[in-house]
Amino acid sequence: MLKKSFYYLWGTQTISNAADVVYIMALTYLVLDQTNSALAAVLVPFFRVASQTISGLLAPLLVSKYQLPLLLFGSQLGQFILFGGLTIYLILVPKGHNFYFVFTIVFFMSFLDGWTTPARNALVPRLAEGKGLLKANGLISTTDQIVQCAGWGLSGILVAVLGSAHTLLLSLALYGVAMAFTMLIKDPTESNSNYFRHFKTSSFESVIEREKARPSRWHIMKEGWIALWHHPRLRTLTFMDAIDMLGGSIWVGSFTLLFVTTRLNEGTEWWGFINSAYFAGTIGGGLFVVTMVNRLEKRVFTAMVTGMIVYVILTVLYALNTHPYMALVLILLTGPVTELSAISRRTLIQRSVHKDLLPKVLSAQSTLTNFIFIISLLFMAWLADKIGIVHIYLLGAGISLSAATVGLLHRKSFTEQSPLKVPITDTK
Known part of the structure; x- marks a missing residue:
């Protein structure tokens, strides 16, 4: 009932969610510690939700052009690169951070993450057949809640013991593992050799005709x-x-x-x-x-x-x-x-x-x-x-x-x- 790729999808989303929880806790603590402003700390989750909302509006354009596993991988890769840059910046500049830059990175990371949940939930029925669909949704929901439950408590301990900088490095490592798992996901309803839709031919004229036939x-x-x-x-x-x-x-x-x-x-x-x-x-x-x-x-x-x-x-x-x-x-x-x-x-x-x-x-x-x-x-x-x-x-x-x-x-x-x-x- 559950295909092998479902377990890769389940794993990558669980690890990615854990990375999100850890980095939000560490970053919120860092912002609050250096600004003493509750409003500034609230901007971290605010920019996340606002950016994901905008991303959701544009996600259909990507979905119509690329296969879902490629979108998930692109999202994980982009978040890994952006978060890597942010982590290096925060470590090299321990004081006097430019929080306009920090919030900009948060915004773009959340933008990339905006199509992750719809893509994941759309992949699940392709990887789980019959009764497996209800079971798959139950498994994903359970691990989501476990990550939320344990993540917030453990993140606070990690920040207190390791400090914000080392906690961010841990989150970066989690993003890297999630990205690696994403590379293993295959959509059984699509050709694994062609992730780019609408460009299945080498004929330039055929590509032009196909593009003209596409909806706006x-x-x-x-x-x-x-x-x-x-x-x-x-x-x-x-x-x-x-x-x-x-x-x-x-x-x-x-x-x-x-x-x-x-x-x-x-x-x-x-x-x-x-x-x-x-x-x-x-x-x-x-x-x-x-x-x-x-x-x-x-x-x-x-x-x-x-x-x-x-x-x-x-x-x-x-x-x-x-x-x-x-x-x-x-x-x-x-x-x-x-x-x-x-x-x-x-x-x-x-x-x-x-x-x-x-x-x-x-x-x-x-x-x-x-x-x-x-x-x-x-x-x-x-x-x-x-x-x-x-x-x-x-x-x-x-x-x-x-x-x-x-x-x-x-x-x-x-x-x-x-x-x-x-x-x-x-x-x-």
């Missing part, structure tokens, strides 16, 4: 967006993702810290306990999907909606609770149902689109959700000062409930079996 760049860029809007199942899943993203921003660290200190009346150490419990729950949820894949295979839609509804109930109980230990239990239970819903949704999207259109659809969806997440963060932060942190969590639960309602109201769209094909034309 604007058409290629909007093809994924058109598919999201015109295909009933994709439209429903996208609405659910977008709405859920609005409510999901309540779990950002600053909101969790505010809840711990004002609602639970505990110190910042409980902030760490809450985060650890959540990640432990999401890891358990991913493992649950992997072990129960046979039973979930024909109930993916039911698993998705059930996970969302249970999540809403647990979030409401969490918001109304004032006991720290009960909060740990509730947040631990929230993780599995969150993962169950997210993995099911991703699997449904992958099965709803033809392999050639899927990367463009995932790029469009990633761009949309990143944008909504940024807007939601600002809106929820403003609203928290107005109505209080408890009402923020209740509002988030209500928003997620509306996402589940959208799925139930459009249940018929999930009975369609044939995936959306290409080409897509604008029907306006």
Whole structure:
């Protein structure tokens, strides 16, 4: 069910994610240490998300021209070179850094990383057949959460013990290993000898004719967006993702810290306990999907909606609770149902689109959700000062409930079996 290249893909993305966590922690500490500005430190994740959003808009142009393994390798190679230059600069210039240069490098690294997740998620259904797709998504999601859970804690220890410079060198080594694994990935649906699409002939005249027949760049860029809007199942899943993203921003660290200190009346150490419990729950949820894949295979839609509804109930109980230990239990239970819903949704999207259109659809969806997440963060932060942190969590639960309602109201769209094909034309 899982091809050999899937394990290479799984490995390279796990190592690359670990490198991301380590370098963000080290760089954030370095910026904060030398500027004493929380705003300057926040610019590191801000530039990452903003750059990935822009990259997602342009990703369809690359997807239509190059094979997915080559895009992944190009992304890893570019990040390795850029980060190598940044690391050398920070080591050679230990004080008085030009942070305009640093943030520029972060921006371009994130731009290259912007098409990695859509390309990875588009490759998974090509490397995992039948029941293997749900299992593959569960494995990837589980390791993503393990890296996030362990990475942030270990990165803090590494920075404290090794210092920022040596921690950055470790991250550079991880990027190099990830790049090496990426070279081993093969797409079984494409010719391994020709990574450059549309240039399969040495005849200059044939190349010119082929280029004339190609759709315009604007058409290629909007093809994924058109598919999201015109295909009933994709439209429903996208609405659910977008709405859920609005409510999901309540779990950002600053909101969790505010809840711990004002609602639970505990110190910042409980902030760490809450985060650890959540990640432990999401890891358990991913493992649950992997072990129960046979039973979930024909109930993916039911698993998705059930996970969302249970999540809403647990979030409401969490918001109304004032006991720290009960909060740990509730947040631990929230993780599995969150993962169950997210993995099911991703699997449904992958099965709803033809392999050639899927990367463009995932790029469009990633761009949309990143944008909504940024807007939601600002809106929820403003609203928290107005109505209080408890009402923020209740509002988030209500928003997620509306996402589940959208799925139930459009249940018929999930009975369609044939995936959306290409080409897509604008029907306006």
